[in-house]
Amino acid sequence: MRHLTLVLAMFLGATPALAHKPSDAFITVDIEGTTVSGQLDLALKDLELALGLDRDGDGKVTWGELKAQDAELRAYAAERLGIATDRGPCALVPLDLAVTDYADGAYATLLFNTSCMTEAVGLLKVRYDGLFDVDAQHRGLFRMSYREEQEAFAFTDKERTFTFDPNEGGWTRQMRRFVGEGMRHIFRGYDHMLFLVALLLPAVFWQIGRRFVPKARLSAVLIETAKVVTAFTAAHTLSLCLTTFGVIRPPPTRLVETLVALTILLTALNNIFPTVKTQRWIVGFVFGLVHGIGYASALTDLGLEGWHLASPLVGFNIGVELAQLVVLAVFLPVAFLLRRTRFYKGTFLYAGSAITGGLAAIWIYEQVVRVSVLPF
Amino acid sequence: MSNRTWLTVCTLLGAFLAYENTGLAQTYRPRDDAVVLEILPKRANGYVPQELRALHVELARNPKNLDLALRLAEGFVAIGREQADPRAYGQAEAALKPWWTAAEPPVDVLRLRATIRQFNHEFAAALKDLDAYLLKRPDDVSARLMKAMIHVVIAEYDAARATCASLPSGREVILKATCSAAAAGLSGNAARTLEQLRAMATFLAPSEPHAAAWVEGTLGELSLRIGRTDDALAHFKAAQAAWPGDLFSLVSMADVLNDLGRHQEVLDLLADRTEQDSVLLRLTVAEKRLGLPAAKAHAAALAERFVAERERGSAPHLREEAYFRLYVTDEPALAAHLAHENWKVQREPIDARLLLEAAAKAREPRLAEPAMAWLAKTAALDPALVGAKKQLEAL
Numbered sequence: 001m002r003h004l005t006l007v008l009a010m011f012l013g014a015t016p017a018l019a020h021k022p023s024d025a026f027i028t029v030d031i032e033g034t035t036v037s038g039q040l041d042l043a044l045k046d047l048e049l050a051l052g053l054d055r056d057g058d059g060k061v062t063w064g065e066l067k068a069q070d071a072e073l074r075a076y077a078a079e080r081l082g083i084a085t086d087r088g089p090c091a092l093v094p095l096d097l098a099v100t101d102y103a104d105g106a107y108a109t110l111l112f113n114t115s116c117m118t119e120a121v122g123l124l125k126v127r128y129d130g131l132f133d134v135d136a137q138h139r140g141l142f143r144m145s146y147r148e149e150q151e152a153f154a155f156t157d158k159e160r161t162f163t164f165d166p167n168e169g170g171w172t173r174q175m176r177r178f179v180g181e182g183m184r185h186i187f188r189g190y191d192h193m194l195f196l197v198a199l200l201l202p203a204v205f206w207q208i209g210r211r212f213v214p215k216a217r218l219s220a221v222l223i224e225t226a227k228v229v230t231a232f233t234a235a236h237t238l239s240l241c242l243t244t245f246g247v248i249r250p251p252p253t254r255l256v257e258t259l260v261a262l263t264i265l266l267t268a269l270n271n272i273f274p275t276v277k278t279q280r281w282i283v284g285f286v287f288g289l290v291h292g293i294g295y296a297s298a299l300t301d302l303g304l305e306g307w308h309l310a311s312p313l314v315g316f317n318i319g320v321e322l323a324q325l326v327v328l329a330v331f332l333p334v335a336f337l338l339r340r341t342r343f344y345k346g347t348f349l350y351a352g353s354a355i356t357g358g359l360a361a362i363w364i365y366e367q368v369v370r371v372s373v374l375p376f
Numbered sequence: 377m378s379n380r381t382w383l384t385v386c387t388l389l390g391a392f393l394a395y396e397n398t399g400l401a402q403t404y405r406p407r408d409d410a411v412v413l414e415i416l417p418k419r420a421n422g423y424v425p426q427e428l429r430a431l432h433v434e435l436a437r438n439p440k441n442l443d444l445a446l447r448l449a450e451g452f453v454a455i456g457r458e459q460a461d462p463r464a465y466g467q468a469e470a471a472l473k474p475w476w477t478a479a480e481p482p483v484d485v486l487r488l489r490a491t492i493r494q495f496n497h498e499f500a501a502a503l504k505d506l507d508a509y510l511l512k513r514p515d516d517v518s519a520r521l522m523k524a525m526i527h528v529v530i531a532e533y534d535a536a537r538a539t540c541a542s543l544p545s546g547r548e549v550i551l552k553a554t555c556s557a558a559a560a561g562l563s564g565n566a567a568r569t570l571e572q573l574r575a576m577a578t579f580l581a582p583s584e585p586h587a588a589a590w591v592e593g594t595l596g597e598l599s600l601r602i603g604r605t606d607d608a609l610a611h612f613k614a615a616q617a618a619w620p621g622d623l624f625s626l627v628s629m630a631d632v633l634n635d636l637g638r639h640q641e642v643l644d645l646l647a648d649r650t651e652q653d654s655v656l657l658r659l660t661v662a663e664k665r666l667g668l669p670a671a672k673a674h675a676a677a678l679a680e681r682f683v684a685e686r687e688r689g690s691a692p693h694l695r696e697e698a699y700f701r702l703y704v705t706d707e708p709a710l711a712a713h714l715a716h717e718n719w720k721v722q723r724e725p726i727d728a729r730l731l732l733e734a735a736a737k738a739r740e741p742r743l744a745e746p747a748m749a750w751l752a753k754t755a756a757l758d759p760a761l762v763g764a765k766k767q768l769e770a771l
Contacts, residue, residue, distance in 0.1 A: 064409030
């Protein structure tokens with residue numbers, strides 16, 4: 001006997017008797033592109049009370065009995081589950097009736113889809129009036145997946161609507177994502193970093209005639225840097241916004257990248273053959289406008305056209321700013337400490353600018369002739 | 377971080393992990409129309425589900441009909457009590473919806489609302505309803521018993537005894553005695569109380585099964601208080617014989633058997649009763665200690681049930697969760713915090729034991745302080761309680 005129970009426990013043990021659980025319904029909505037597919041699971045125990053499934057009164061609900069109530073079930077579900085966008089209610093197209101087993105018993109599963117989701121939808125509203133009249137402790141456990149986001153919500157007697165803003169709903173998440181994208185954009189493409197460094201290489205000097213005289217005080221270096229960086233940032237933010245919101249028609253990517261490379265070339269040349277000597281922030285501003293348009297095309301490449309761009313835009317810009325600060329934090333101390341050395345002027349300023357300018361020239365060549373010279 | 381935040385973080389982390397592995401729900405289309413998908417609850421306490429359905433339909437047409445609502449809620453509460461099924465209590469609550477939030481609902485609504493609230497562990501609200509109800513129906517013995525037992529659960533033994541004393545001493549004097557014994561047994565008088573109640577029960581045993589099970593279960597509890605494990609087992613067994621649906625005696629018996637290392641008997645006792653989390657927990661502990669592979673699947677099923685509770689946002693079953701973390705997953709620190717939270721809601725011997733043992737194992741004696749104070753007052757001699765107390769004192 002003892003042995004037998006042990007053996008039975010090994011086989012039967014894995015399926016515990018149906019749990020006693022409070023009444024739940026499960027609502028799942030998956031949005032992929034413009035298709036919305038959904039599933040509503042209602043416990044047969046609850047439906048028995050709401051609709052009376054056990055037609056022959058034998059205390060059991062069979063698949064046949066459930067199927068016989070298909071129409072009533074669909075009507076019941078249609079009345080109690082609604083999806084709408086800010087453009088109006090969505091027509092839910094019923095698909096299959098199926099069964100899902102949960103820990104507390106079998107559930108009727110209604111599959112549906114709808115195609116009301118367009119690119120321009122601002123809000124998605126889900127209303128669930130479920131089984132609250134049958135069970136006061138009833139909950140509609142809602143799970144939604146949208147792009148890479150997961151949303152969960154519990155509908156209760158008192159809270160029967162769930163509003164999801166595809167644009168702001170995941171504001172923080174989107175922000176975080178785009179801060180990352182912004183930083184990556186700076187660090188992955190060397191062009192913006194090189195431009196920034198090229199622009200700041202002479203910041204530790206006073207330029208007198210053709211001569212570079214090291215600045216004695218750090219504050220003078222910082223003021224110059226702040227001026228240049230602020231001008232650059234203001235400019236690229238401006239053009240980034242204007243381009244994303246469609247005020248400026250974005251020029252072709254090829255042209256933008258050529259122009260960006262040109263700004264690097266010109267900045268590098270200006271370090272070797274100084275033309276603009278004191279008002280470098282103007283250079284930062286003018287060229288910043290070009291870089292901003294470059295950022296905008298990167299942002300568009302992430303597939304955000306047509307969506308509310310506020311949070312990605314802010315996030316992306318913050319990311320770009322953070323990456324710039326990292327570049328400054330690495331560059332400035334080194335530059336300040338080495339400014340009096342011959343190494344700085346010779347290797348960094350002249351050779352560095354020459355190499356940077358050379359790279360930029362190659363980029364321009366690549367863009368214009370459409371060949372790939374450099375491996376990156 | 378406060379305890380509550382800490383708990384939330386841990387349980388949400390658990391919830392997340394479980395969410396990732398949810399493999400329980402499977403969607404399919406049966407091939408045969410004759411496949412039975414669901415077996416509906418059987419008749420209980422004289423209530424037939426089909427009749428309740430008819431009442432439900434009638435009430436849906438006329439939701440403010442008090443008479444209909446009371447009959448329906450009464451039926452669901454009866455089923456809920458018989459099967460300890462939260463769904464039935466939720467259905468009863470829905471039937472009473474028009475009166476549910478009323479400050480002074482009709483008198484029968486008060487009684488039913490108290491019962492449902494007590495089931496949901498809303499003890500203060502339930503007591504308030506019961507007091508209002510008893511003002512209007514002072515002779516209702518079962519309502520008075522419910523009030524006394526709620527006071528016992530929240531460790532208000534003086535209030536419990538006063539309530540018991542107000543019961544009539546007529547034909548049901550054994551109920552009055554059992555009521556008082558349940559409170560007195562936790563106020564430092566377990567040995568004497570046990571002898572008195574046992575003597576009385578030998579010739580005044582109630583014939584009604586639920587009452588008989590309650591008397592025997594209380595005798596078992598009192599035996600545990602003075603460390604007489606074998607006597608306790610015999611009483612719990614008698615309670616089960618009187619009414620097999622009595623969860624309290626079933627679970628208490630399983631705890632004693634698991635403590636004694638008689639895990640095989642726990643398997644035999646609980647195998648087909650696992651619809652209750654409290655039962656599945658004891659079974660899983662027995663399986664775990666026997667090294668059975670089923671323990672893993674059962675632990676996963678339990679973890680999933682706790683996650684589901686959190687997801688619904690309803691009051692979590694802290695006692696069961698603490699038990700789970702302490703004995704099944706061996707996470708004494710988490711168990712101690714859960715047991716500490718639980719102690720704010722329920723203060724029965726099992727709650728004290730969970731808190732003391734978890735705090736001892738987690739080496740957090742500060743968390744156990746409320747249970748230590750309780751133990752000093754009750755002077756309980758349960759080996760488990762005393763053992764945990766010694767461990768804590770040695771820290």
